[in-house]
Structures are given as structure tokens and as C-alpha cells.
Amino acid sequence: xxxxxxxxxxxxxxxxxxxxxxxxxxxxxxxxxxxxxxxxxxxxxxxxxxxxxxxxxxxxxxxxxxxxxxxxxxxxxxxxxxxxxxxxxxxxxxxxxxxxxxxxxxxxxxxxxxxxxxxxxxxxxxxxxxxxxxxxxxxxxxxxxxxxxxxxxxxxxxxxxxxxxxxxxxxxxxxxxxxxxxxxxxxxxxxxxxxxxxxxxxxxxxxxxxxxxxxxxxxxxxxxxx
Numbered sequence: 405x406x407x408x409x410x411x412x413x414x415x416x417x418x419x420x421x422x423x424x425x426x427x428x429x430x431x432x433x434x435x436x437x438x439x440x441x442x443x444x445x446x447x448x449x450x451x452x453x454x455x456x457x458x459x460x461x462x463x464x465x466x467x468x469x470x471x472x473x474x475x476x477x478x479x480x481x482x483x484x485x486x487x488x489x490x491x492x493x494x495x496x497x498x499x500x501x502x503x504x505x506x507x508x509x510x511x512x513x514x515x516x517x518x519x520x521x522x523x524x525x526x527x528x529x530x531x532x533x534x535x536x537x538x539x540x541x542x543x544x545x546x547x548x549x550x551x552x553x554x555x556x557x558x559x560x561x562x563x564x565x566x567x568x569x570x571x572x573x574x575x576x577x578x579x580x581x582x583x584x585x586x587x588x589x590x591x592x593x594x595x596x597x598x599x600x601x602x603x604x605x606x607x608x609x610x611x612x613x614x615x616x617x618x619x620x621x622x623x624x625x626x627x628x629x630x
Contacts, residue, residue, distance in 0.1 A: 408598035412436045416601040428459035430598040454484035464490035473500035498528045505529025522554045526563035536579035
């Protein structure tokens, strides 16, 4: 499994990249607003993220019609070679994805919740599909179960986007709320988990690790004082 960071915070991205495990970044309008982003600086901000991260950086179109999404997608793709255009899973988004993929522009179809949506996204030519887990849990439904169904369904077929030679569409487990979400997504075979920085830190932590480190340091202190 690869790990993407779900953020627009440059400090978080730089720190996660320094760990050596960061394969990409996903952003959205809410995450950009959270860091005080301005419309006039949006493209520059995406460029700065792309300069930090070697892997794919998802930048979302906020247009609602296919023609406008395609226009946004072309502009976003021109920012840097590793930009992936993020497009909502809807009729206009499918049409735009079909056009962008035919032009060699990779697309991450977001706000995906069901197997039929995922299959349609793959057929349209999406390079990545992002089923949401936590938002299902928010309405007391089984987000992990839905993700498992999407992974199984997509893996039944050979979906090869036009944008990447020989590489199949990849499933990004999105709307991740906990380290357990990551564990379960990995066990069911999701290709990628995109996680908030807080969850990424929790993935490293464990009380037994802390207890072991504390014991090691106390014993080393005894050695030094012997």
C-alpha cells in the first residue's frame, strides 16, 4: 500500500515527506480553505506542493459542467507533470474524465461511494478512484464494507486508463479517520490510503513502542552510571 497525505498544509507535507513514506498528496477546496488559501494563489500553492512531492498531487476542479471541468483540468495539468486532476463522480464529471483521459491527463475521481460509481469511473478512464470510508460511517453505514466491495469489483476486471501505459486504475481509500481504517484498507487490497497528517502520526505510535523505548532509555542510563 502507498500512502498519500490528505492536506494542503505545506508544513505537514514537508514533514511527512522527510519520513520517506509519502507517495503523493490529495487536496480539495475544503483543505485549501483550511490553510487560509486564496483563489489568486491556488495554482502557485499546488506548484509548491508538487515541488515537495515526487508523486501524484491531486488538485480538484470546482466546475460543475463538463466543458468547464475539462478547461480547469487542462489548466491544472499544466502546473506540473505530477498534477492529477480531481473530478467529482457525477455525470458531468464522467464526461470530463473521458475527455481528459483521452488527452493523457490523469484523473482522480472523488466522492465515490458505490460499486457502480467506481466501475463507471474506471470505464471513463480515471487513473485513480477514491471511495470514501469515513463519510459512510458518519451516517451509520459500513464505509469499510463499501470500500471492500469497490476493491473486489475493480479487481475483477482489467481497467487500463489511457493516461498510463500498462498500469491499471488504482483505488485510493479516502475519508480515512483512523489507523484501523488504514489497516482494514490494506488487508482488503486497496492500492493507496490518503490520510490526514494526524492519522499518519497515529499510524506510527503505539503504547508498547513507547513503553519499550522508556525501558531501553532507563536501562541505558544505568549503563552510563555504572
